[in-house]
Amino acid sequence: MNNPIISIRNLCVNYITSGKPIEAVNDVSFDIQHGEIFGLVGESGSGKSTVVQAILRILPTPAVISGGKVIINNKDILSISNTEVLQYRWKQISIVMQSALNALNPVLTVREQIEDVLKEHNDLKGKSAADRTIELLSLVDIDVNRLDSYPHQLSGGMRQRVVIAIALALMPPLIIMDEPTTALDVIVEREILAKIIELRKELGFTILFITHDLNLLLEFADRLAIMKTGRLLELDRAQKIRRGGKHEYTQKLIRSLPSAAGTREKGLLPKPESLDLGEQPLLEVRNLSKSFSDSGIFYSSSSEVVKNVSFQVFPGEIIGLVGESGSGKSTIAKLITRLIRPNSGDIFLNGSNKKVSEARKVPLEYRKQVQMVFQDPFSSLNSIHTVYHHLARPLLRHRLVPEQKLSDYIIEMLETVGLRPGTTFAEKFPHEMSGGERQRVAIARALSLSPDLIIADEPTSMLDVSIRMEILEIFARMRIEKNLAIVFITHDLASARYLADRIIVLQHGSIVEQGVAEDLIQSPKKAYTKQLIKAASPGWLKSLSIINTKKARANHV
Amino acid sequence: MHSNNDSIFTRWVTGILRNRKAITGVAIIFLFIFLAVFGPFIVQDPTAFLSTPLSPPSWEHLLGTNGQGQDVLAQTISGARQTLLVGFTTGIVVVLIGALIGGISGYYGGRIDDFLSLLINLFLVMPGLPLMVILASWLPPGPATLIGVLVLTGWAWNARVIRSQMMTFRNHDFVSAAIVSGERNIRIIVVEIMPRMLSLLASSFIGASIYAIGAQVGLEFLGLGDVSTITWGTNLYWASNDMALLTGSWWIFVPTGLSIAIVSFALTLINFGIDEVTNPRLIAERVWRKKISQETISNGITPVIKKNE
Numbered sequence: 001m002n003n004p005i006i007s008i009r010n011l012c013v014n015y016i017t018s019g020k021p022i023e024a025v026n027d028v029s030f031d032i033q034h035g036e037i038f039g040l041v042g043e044s045g046s047g048k049s050t051v052v053q054a055i056l057r058i059l060p061t062p063a064v065i066s067g068g069k070v071i072i073n074n075k076d077i078l079s080i081s082n083t084e085v086l087q088y089r090w091k092q093i094s095i096v097m098q099s100a101l102n103a104l105n106p107v108l109t110v111r112e113q114i115e116d117v118l119k120e121h122n123d124l125k126g127k128s129a130a131d132r133t134i135e136l137l138s139l140v141d142i143d144v145n146r147l148d149s150y151p152h153q154l155s156g157g158m159r160q161r162v163v164i165a166i167a168l169a170l171m172p173p174l175i176i177m178d179e180p181t182t183a184l185d186v187i188v189e190r191e192i193l194a195k196i197i198e199l200r201k202e203l204g205f206t207i208l209f210i211t212h213d214l215n216l217l218l219e220f221a222d223r224l225a226i227m228k229t230g231r232l233l234e235l236d237r238a239q240k241i242r243r244g245g246k247h248e249y250t251q252k253l254i255r256s257l258p259s260a261a262g263t264r265e266k267g268l269l270p271k272p273e274s275l276d277l278g279e280q281p282l283l284e285v286r287n288l289s290k291s292f293s294d295s296g297i298f299y300s301s302s303s304e305v306v307k308n309v310s311f312q313v314f315p316g317e318i319i320g321l322v323g324e325s326g327s328g329k330s331t332i333a334k335l336i337t338r339l340i341r342p343n344s345g346d347i348f349l350n351g352s353n354k355k356v357s358e359a360r361k362v363p364l365e366y367r368k369q370v371q372m373v374f375q376d377p378f379s380s381l382n383s384i385h386t387v388y389h390h391l392a393r394p395l396l397r398h399r400l401v402p403e404q405k406l407s408d409y410i411i412e413m414l415e416t417v418g419l420r421p422g423t424t425f426a427e428k429f430p431h432e433m434s435g436g437e438r439q440r441v442a443i444a445r446a447l448s449l450s451p452d453l454i455i456a457d458e459p460t461s462m463l464d465v466s467i468r469m470e471i472l473e474i475f476a477r478m479r480i481e482k483n484l485a486i487v488f489i490t491h492d493l494a495s496a497r498y499l500a501d502r503i504i505v506l507q508h509g510s511i512v513e514q515g516v517a518e519d520l521i522q523s524p525k526k527a528y529t530k531q532l533i534k535a536a537s538p539g540w541l542k543s544l545s546i547i548n549t550k551k552a553r554a555n556h557v
Numbered sequence: 558m559h560s561n562n563d564s565i566f567t568r569w570v571t572g573i574l575r576n577r578k579a580i581t582g583v584a585i586i587f588l589f590i591f592l593a594v595f596g597p598f599i600v601q602d603p604t605a606f607l608s609t610p611l612s613p614p615s616w617e618h619l620l621g622t623n624g625q626g627q628d629v630l631a632q633t634i635s636g637a638r639q640t641l642l643v644g645f646t647t648g649i650v651v652v653l654i655g656a657l658i659g660g661i662s663g664y665y666g667g668r669i670d671d672f673l674s675l676l677i678n679l680f681l682v683m684p685g686l687p688l689m690v691i692l693a694s695w696l697p698p699g700p701a702t703l704i705g706v707l708v709l710t711g712w713a714w715n716a717r718v719i720r721s722q723m724m725t726f727r728n729h730d731f732v733s734a735a736i737v738s739g740e741r742n743i744r745i746i747v748v749e750i751m752p753r754m755l756s757l758l759a760s761s762f763i764g765a766s767i768y769a770i771g772a773q774v775g776l777e778f779l780g781l782g783d784v785s786t787i788t789w790g791t792n793l794y795w796a797s798n799d800m801a802l803l804t805g806s807w808w809i810f811v812p813t814g815l816s817i818a819i820v821s822f823a824l825t826l827i828n829f830g831i832d833e834v835t836n837p838r839l840i841a842e843r844v845w846r847k848k849i850s851q852e853t854i855s856n857g858i859t860p861v862i863k864k865n866e
Contacts, residue, residue: 016841016848059859064849064861065859065860065862066861079861339736367737367739370737372737374733375730382753384753394739
């Protein structure tokens with residue numbers, strides 16, 4: 001094991017500013033051995049992508065590499081000439097980028113993009129280039145008649161396969177994968193990962209895999225390194241890290257991973273002892289449908305995003321609305337909060353006979369009772385106003401609190417969601433706070449009107465793993481304290497399981513299955529739900545690789 | 558209880574004050590405004606016949622006299638008053654109308670947008686210059702006519718740009734959040750969205766002002782303004798009538814022409830400054846290029862600069 005394919009020694013990267021340079025990567029060292037999958041995990045801003053870009057020397061402009069060595073084949077990449085740099089790119093190291101749609105050129109066909117790489121580096125021409133292109137596509141399981149398709153004609157998973165094919169084109173010994181599956185749905189993600197493992201067995205390349213998703217790497221990587229604020233905190237074999245790791249930060253990360261398999265661990269998120277929901281539903285959604293139409297002079301098209309969805313939410317209940325992108329879950333959130341109007345169907349609040357969905361103008365009373373927490377706290381707060389403004393406006397509008405008590409009430413609300421001291425946070429602007437703090441402000445804003453129902457649309461998906469549980473904990477606590485009903489929308493079955501009482505699984509705009517959370521996880525009835533649960537459980541990789549080895553054996557015989 | 562120490566406005570003002578381009582532009586504009594306001598009280602009467610026509614610059618008349626024997630310096634300074642007044646007023650009115658129509662159109666969407674977009678497009682496809690000439694010659698000459706004509710032919714483009722930006726902001730979550738909390742639409746537009754569009758509104762104002770000054774001078778040069786008033790445009794009109802170019806009396810038209818050029822230049826500088834203040838990336842890139850040696854910069858390859866070497 002002492003034959004590293006690449007060794008990085010004391011790498012430092014600075015961003016040049018008019019003042020002091022900002023240290024993005026500080027003294028990072030690690031070796032990657034031949035044939036292994038090396039994982040680099042970190043939250044946003046940890047410097048993991050910067051390390052990778054420094055290896056390829058493709059950092060964006062204000063950056064310079066300010067120290068260290070990157071040694072491949074006994075050569076330090078940081079001290080060779082610029083023409084040599086161009087030669088080792090792609091031949092020695094290639095990269096698979098995060099968003100396949102951005103990595104592919106929209107005006108070139110798949111064939112043109114692959115052949116371009118071959119011609120540029122290998123001087124393959126005409127027939128041999130065409131043959132190689134077909135060979136590469138079959139490696140990643142893409143049908144040959146897709147060769148002349150444009151990127152937009154392919155699905156997200158297929159595009160990512162094409163990008164992988166391009167990375168494989170020159171058979172480099174090391175392939176860097178920078179969050180290659182983050183933009184994909186869980187099930188597609190798992191397929192791509194299985195394919196990568198299969199290809200590695202076949203072709204024997206080494207992988208440097210970068211992601212924020214520790215859960216994924218624990219299954220996938222041989223060894224992994226954990227980064228935070230530009231430094232390497234821990235580097236060990238995946239099995240050892242799974243058992244808890246040495247560094248405090250690693251332990252915190254491992255603890256905050258909910259799982260969809262096995263029995264539910266106690267104490268992770270509080271649930272009330274007994275759940276007496278009563279007879280009368282708080283919110284009733286009946287046969288809700290919504291389609292978006294796009295019409296012009298020469299064309300018209302319409303797509304049905306939500307199809308005939310019905311469900312009930314009782315006071316004090318948390319419903320988990322689970323689905324992948326395109327399942328219509330965010331559209332349902334917008335329909336319930338009346339940001340958009342349904343094509344058909346009814347929404348009843350508080351058992352009233354008034355169909356909220358019919359009123360043209362939403363009554364102010366409804367606005368008070370139904371609040372929403374958005375996915376992205378960077379966009380749901382207005383950057384030009386203080387936290388105080390964000391909380392004061394709704395309260396003034398609904399005349400809930402007399403003006404002289406306003407600031408006391410706001411400070412109290414901020415402290416309830418864990419922003420202490422409230423007086424300091426009230427004066428802050430959104431850009432002065434971290435993502436987690438902003439999301440707490442957004443939750444405080446939703447809670448300040450004492451609503452009966454909160455719609456939380458993926459409230460943790462934009463946040464770093466280590467603080468997700470803390471945010472979910474606020475929801476769990478508020479429900480118990482204030483008898484609040486919550487519709488928790490997520491793509492992550494595991495976190496829905498821990499927070500919600502009941503789970504509704506959505507696919508393509510319709511409800512696949514609904515039931516009490518634990519029952520649904522332990523004994524799912526529909527195939528789609530089973531697939532989702534399998535993808536979110538530890539050991540998913542093994543179950544996928546078994547299928548693949550079986551296939552490989554069958555081919556052999 | 559809450560201070561606005563770090564609000565976008567203060568950041569903006571300090572940013573502009575620290576930006577070399579912007580502060581130069583602002584200084585020039587203020588100088589011209591100062592001259593336009595107080596200058597006429599200091600200089601000689603611009604309408605009085607003081608000396609021999611077409612006499613070149615001398616100590617008595619620093620910039621010489623024109624075909625009527627009037628002092629060119631006095632005319633240039635007095636001319637600034639109405640020209641700048643019409644220019645900046647048009648700029649403000651154009652931005653106000655653009656923000657109103659474009660803002661409403663982009664925010665509400667649907668039928669309202671269909672109708673207002675049609676209106677905007679209608680004004681966009683109308684040939685501006687002929688319309689301007691016809692209207693200016695048909696209406697009674699004067700500053701009000703000029704402003705009216707310039708606004709009518711100039712508002713649509715700004716409305717269009719503001720509409721697009723409004724449509725982008727309309728889909729931001731902070732707007733949805735405000736709607737869900739029960740905020741009134743008009744308040745959302747004015748308090749939540751408009752301040753976010755400050756840089757666009759400011760550069761729209763500057764663009765519209767440059768256009769208004771240019772177009773105004775052009776119309777007056779053609780004799781479509783009120784030729785009895787003194788503006789930069791009529792100065793050039795009289796210079797042309799007196800055949801200043803043929804007689805080689807450059808001092809008649811150069812001061813006015815140069816003033817117009819400098820004002821436009823200063824406004825453009827402010828626009829560049831606003832760009833840099835609101836898009837710090839532009840500055841970051843320049844600093845980066847300045848701080849590292851030129852040899853190490855190569856297209857697309859990150860430079861290596863080690864401290865100990």
